Amino acid sequence: MHKYFYFFCFFLFSIHSGFGQHSDSMPTIPAMRQLHHEYIVRSWEAIRANTARIVPIAEEDLRSADKIIFQLRSFIEKSELIDNNGKYTWLRGVNEILTGYLNNSNVNRPSPTSIVKLLETYQTAMQKQLKGESIAPLMQFLDLESAGLFAENIGLVKNVGIIEVKDSIVVKQCIRNPDRILPILVKSPATASAESLIIQAAFRNPEELYSYAAAPNPLGKKIQSVNHPFVKIVAQLALTSTGRMYFPFLDQLYTGKLKMDSITRFVGNDTSSGYYSLLVKTRIDYASRMQAGDTPMAAKVLIAKLKSKGIELYINEINALHDENNPAIRFKIISRLSPQELYYLAVTGEEELYTSSYVNGVYPRIFSGMKVPRADSILKWVNYDYYKKFIKIAAAYNKLDDFLAKMDKQDAEKLMKGFVNGLEKTNSLEDAVDVADSYASIYNPSLKKLMLNQVRAELNRCTEINSKRGKVIYELLETIFSSLEPNNKIDLSAKLGIMPVYELPNQMLKDESNGRVVMQQFFYGDKDGMVIFNAFLNRFRNPNWKITRKSQWVEVSSRKGVPITIFANLPLDETEDLDTQSQDSLIAYLNEQQLHPSVVIHRGHSYYLNQTVHKMPSSAKLVLLGSCGGYQRLNEVLQIAPGAHIISSKQIGTGVINQGLINVISEDIRLGKNLKWPNLWNNLAVRFSGSAREKFDDYVPPHKNLGAIFITAFQSSMQQEF
Structure with missing residues (x-):
């Protein structure tokens, strides 16, 4: 670096001396070249005229650049080293540098080279070209875009170092875009730095290298030829049909902790528990290393494979047997899994597990498989990997108190303190939302x-270190938690500056164009769906409502009070996908008529919930997730309908409770009442008894959906901040 710097300074001195010999005056310019000089003058004037809106240029630099441009033009005309054709070429070259600078300046580029430095470097490059020397050493002083101007400049394209120049540009592109090294190299696989860049790319994204290594093109061949142990492993796997099955173990293979043969015996029979068990053991090892500050390669690939294999081998089967009353039959597939394997089944498969699959199957079997059923033991065995996620899941299914009771009190307290700590240190809000929900x-x-x-x-810690993000997170949590104590009399809506929390005004549910409240229910065509659909219709067979049947849906409209229309798709045969078609037809009709549902209701089992959420309109102000595990989907709902009030169940959703909610909500809206959640909830609670009351208690009303309230408040706070 130092020798290049002194070399550069020497050439600047010598070139300025050389150019200075011709700078006192401009020789007579032949008519045939006057236009080329005029182009240079116009380009320079365009740069001067635009300095206010592009990269600012100090007045002193403008004068220096003006002088250098004059020197270049004079030198070209006077130099005996440049023939007549060469003078045209170099004049065009100067103009290309100026127009290139102008174009680059109009785009927001990081760390652009100044106009003075650019022109000084071009002076040096011209002299080196005239002497037959390489201009490659000069590229280190230029930004990517400026170096590109030199590589394409008409006066320099035949430079002896042009290949090296282009190589340096590829390197600059990769330095600026480290996640796009291989896409860049596809266009320049023969570049001299390709091998070192491929090695960098291998450690950054082994999966991407795998894909490129298998391609029958020059870059694929180049990757196969790289003599680096890690690249060779990935390249070798890329040529096999089962290569991706080895990917979760790349770090172990590279460090020699695992041999290929120890994985191969499971790859041929990856439906066996052996492969899943090896994934779990490897992840536990990775968790230990990550706690020590290490970053195992392909750790995300391993987690993704753990999730996919867990769903494929175990979760799909126990979910499919949800109607099986004999647990020995339903959960036979997971009966031989170790506590650690069941733990990872829970934390990686939370979105897929049915409520009953977790509550009656996975969770109790974690502890039944232990000689001494202690919660702290399982956490130690997995090196506390994903422990915050496990706490969140246990809380969501009302198992947290049970989990904490399985360890000593002081250990439980330490665990929960860790659960709350450092929420501002992650890039997402997931941990903070988990704390609020829990x-x-x-x-x-x-x-x-x-x-x-x-x-x-x-909160005190974040205040002391002036962490704005931390202060916002913990101030919100402190306010939300305190509001649950009635004696504090905290109005969350007023305190947090968000939409009403404790009530949903009737006016907010009405369509602005016609004052009508539009409700949409999603039904599904299984046996249960048809039963609850008929129960729904029977409830509205009274003088206050009118039922209109269509080919794909029904419309239930109020005859008195506030205009309301409840649209519900017909629960047609799911085996022929007719229920999905009826939903899509209804959605198309609503869009066509510009009807925007403000109340959305999911009626169906939890395995249909994903479809409802994906089809849910953003106009929703109230969402009832009337199925098992609806509480797990709050964040997804809020991404679609920010600020929506959500009713959901932590455990088992039931038709009786869902219909009871719909009855009360629709009637209050029809009568023009605001939906006041604490009162509405208390009045509903007394209507249920026995097992129905227990299930009702698992439903979470909008004013107690702390995770949803936190997300809405955080987004509002950030908008006010910026």
């Missing part, structure tokens, strides 16, 4: 107090 699921007063105190301690 707090609402804790019934132990001392544990709730501990979490609130820890939130306050973390």
Whole structure:
């Protein structure tokens, strides 16, 4: 670096001396070249005229650049080293540098080379070209775009170092875009730095290297030829049909902890538990290393494979047997899994597991498989990997108190403090939302107090270190948690500056164009779907409502009070996908008529919930997820309909409770009442008894959906901040 710098300075001195010999005056310019000089003058004037809106140029630099341009033009005309044709070429070259600078300046580029440095470097490059020397050493002083101007400049394209120049440009592109090294190399596979760049790409994204290594093109061949142990492993796997099955173990293969043969015996029979078991053991090892600050390669690939294999081998089967009453039959497939394997089945498959699959199957079997059923033991065995996720899942299914009771009190307190700590350090809000949701699921007063105190301690810490993100997160959590204590009399809506939390105004549900409240229900065509659909219609067979049947849906409209129309697709035969078609037909009709549902209701089992969420309109102000595990989908719903009030169940959703909610909500809306959640909820609670009351208690009303409230408040706070 230093020798290039002194070399550069020497050439600047010599070139300025050389150019200075011709700078006192401009020789007479032949008529045939006057236009080329005029082009240079116009380009320079365009740069001067645009300095206010592009990259600013100081007045001193403008004068220096003006002088250099004059020197270049004079030198070209006076130089005896340049023949007549060469003078045309070099004049065009100067103009290309100026127009290139102007074009680059009009685009927001990082760290652009100044106009003075660019022109000085071009002076040096011209002299080196005239002497037959390489201009490649000069490229290190230029940004990517400026170096590109030199590589394409008409006066320099035949330079002896032009290949090296282009190689340096490829390197600059890769430095600026480290995640796009291989896409860049596809266009320049023969570049001199290709091998070192391929090695960098291998460690950044082994999966991408795998894809490129298998391609029958020059870059694929280049990757296969690289003599580096890690690249060779990936390249070798790329040529096999089962290569991706080895990918989760790349780090172990590279470090020699695993041999290819120890994986191969499971790859041929990857439906066996052996492959899944090896994934779990490898992940536990990775978790230990990550705690020590190490970053195992392809760790995300391993987690993705753990999830996909867990779903494929186990979750799909126990979910499919949800109607099987004999647990020995339903959960036979997971009966031989170790506690650690069941733990990872839960934390990686939370979105796929049915409520009953987790509550009656996976969770209890974690502890039944232990000689001494202690919660802290399983966490130690997995090196506390994803422990916050496990706590969140346990809380969502009302198993957190049970989980914490399986360890000593002081250990439980330490665990929950760790659960609350450092929420501002992640790039997402997932951990903070998990904390908010979990707090609402804790019934132990001392544990709730501990979490609130820890939130306050973390707020003080973030205040001391001036972490704005941390302060916002913990201030919101402190406010939300405190609001659950009636004596505090905290109005979350007013305090957090968000939409009403404790009530949903009737006016907010009405369509602005016609004042009508539009409700949409999603039904599915299984046996249960047809039963609850008929029960729904029977409830509205009274003088206050009118039922209109269409070919794909029904419309239930109010005859009195606030105009309401409830649209519900027919639960047609799911085996022929007719229920999906009826939903799509209804959605198309609503869009065509510009009807925007403000109330959306999911009626069906949890395995249909994903379809409802994906089809849900963004106009929703109230969402009832009337199925098992609806509480797990709050974040997805809020991404589609920000600020929506959500009713969901942590465990089992039932038709009786769902219909009871729909009855009360639709009637209050028809009568013009605001939906006041605390009162509405208390009035509903007394209507249920026995097992129905227990299931109702698992439903979470909007004013207690702490995760949803947190997300809405955080987004509002960030908008106000910026």
